Amino acid sequence: IQLTQSPSSLSASVGDRVTITCRASQGISSYLAWYQQKPGKAPKLLIYAASTLQSGVPSRFSGSGSGTDFTLTISSLQPEDFATYYCQQLNSYPRALTFGGGTKVEIK
Amino acid sequence: QVQLQESGPGLVKPSGTLSLTCAVSGGSISSSNWWSWVRQPPGKGLEWIGEIYHSGSTNYNPSLKSRVTISVDKSKNQFSLKVSSVTAADTAVYYCAINSYYYMEVWGKGTTVTVSS
Numbered sequence: 001i002q003l004t005q006s007p008s009s010l011s012a013s014v015g016d017r018v019t020i021t022c023r024a025s026q027g028i029s030s031y032l033a034w035y036q037q038k039p040g041k042a043p044k045l046l047i048y049a050a051s052t053l054q055s056g057v058p059s060r061f062s063g064s065g066s067g068t069d070f071t072l073t074i075s076s077l078q079p080e081d082f083a084t085y086y087c088q089q090l091n092s093y094p095r096a097l098t099f100g101g102g103t104k105v106e107i108k
Numbered sequence: 109q110v111q112l113q114e115s116g117p118g119l120v121k122p123s124g125t126l127s128l129t130c131a132v133s134g135g136s137i138s139s140s141n142w143w144s145w146v147r148q149p150p151g152k153g154l155e156w157i158g159e160i161y162h163s164g165s166t167n168y169n170p171s172l173k174s175r176v177t178i179s180v181d182k183s184k185n186q187f188s189l190k191v192s193s194v195t196a197a198d199t200a201v202y203y204c205a206i207n208s209y210y211y212m213e214v215w216g217k218g219t220t221v222t223v224s225s
Contacts, residue, residue, distance in 0.1 A: 033211035035154075042203055042215035043146075043154065054213070086154055090210035095167045097144070097210060099154040 001026050001091045005100035011108040018074040020103045022087035027067045031090035034063055034072045037102075038083045046085075047072065074105075082107055110135035112204050112216035120198075120223050126191040130204030130216060137185050138162040142207035145178060145189045147200040148218075155200075159207060160187055194223045 002025040012018050022032065030050040035043035045054045047063040050070055060075045074081055087100040116128035130143070137143065145157040158168035160178045168176050177190045191198055199222050205212035 031210055035212075037154075042218055043212070044215075045211060045213055048208075048211040088154075088156075088211065096169065097156040097159070097207075099146075099156060102153045 001028060001089060001098060003087055003089055003098055003100035005085075005087055005103050007103060008101060009104040009106060011106050012077050013108045014077055014079055016077045016108075018077050018081075018105060020072045020085055020087075020105075022065075022070040022072070022100050024068045024070075024089055028089045028091070030066050031092070032063075032065070032070050033088045034061075035086045035088065036081075036083045037086065043086065077105070081105065110206060110214050112206065112214060114202060114204050114216045114219040116202075116219060116221070118220055118222060120194055120221060121225055122195055122223055124194055124223075126189070126194050126198060126221055126223070128189045128202055128204075128219065128221070129186050130188070131184075131186045133185075137180060137187060138182055142167075142209075143178075143180070143187045144205045144207050144212060146203045146205055146212070146215075147198075148203070149197070149200045157189065157191075157202075196223050199223045 004023045006021050032050045034047040037043040051063045062073045084102045084104045086102050111133045113131045120126045142159040144159040158178050160166045175192045180187045201218040203218045204216045206214040
């Protein structure tokens with residue numbers, strides 16, 4: 001199963017609403033997670049099960065979708081949100097994990 | 109809070125074997141989690157390499173399966189990665205992580221491995 005993220009990059013301003021899309025080549029139910037990665041740092045889990053916010057993650061982050069189409073939304077972009085975002089899915093059988101190509105969110 | 113720390117040589121010669129270890133602290137490797145390796149080539153995205161359960165059961169990325177071995181050492185509370193026949197394409201930051209079923213909740217800080225003669 002392949003994951004295609006779009007866009008690959010975007011420019012936005014502080015306060016903007018940002019939406020990132022992740023499309024799976026086959027249905028994956030809700031086995032989808034989102035991560036944030038800043039330069040030189042390990043990825044950080046934001047959302048799992050497509051829409052469940054990881055503990056400690058600000059509520060401006062939200063996820064939705066099921067099957068093949070998923071969305072990560074940042075309701076009001078903050079300076080600390082400029083980073084690269086990855087989706088990741090589980091293929092149940094045979095068990096394998098796959099990441100999307102990433103979306104870089106840059107300052108406009 | 110469980111913490112992970114990768115260690116191993118930062119430089120490996122082409123055709124050699126890359127060997128890394130991930131030490132687990134603040135928790136037991138025998139807990140009900142999968143333990144993963146992920147890598148990131150310079151300027152590129154994340155690639156899942158494979159995972160192991162404390163029982164020794166493993167799953168690998170099909171694109172790397174022929175060259176990768178992941179093992180667990182319960183006595184040392186750590187797990188390890190070996191990648192054989194390395195080339196420059198294996199140059200990357202290598203991360204270890206804990207899978208809660210499929211999503212990676214805790215990550216190590218990563219270690220850079222360069223393949224060069």
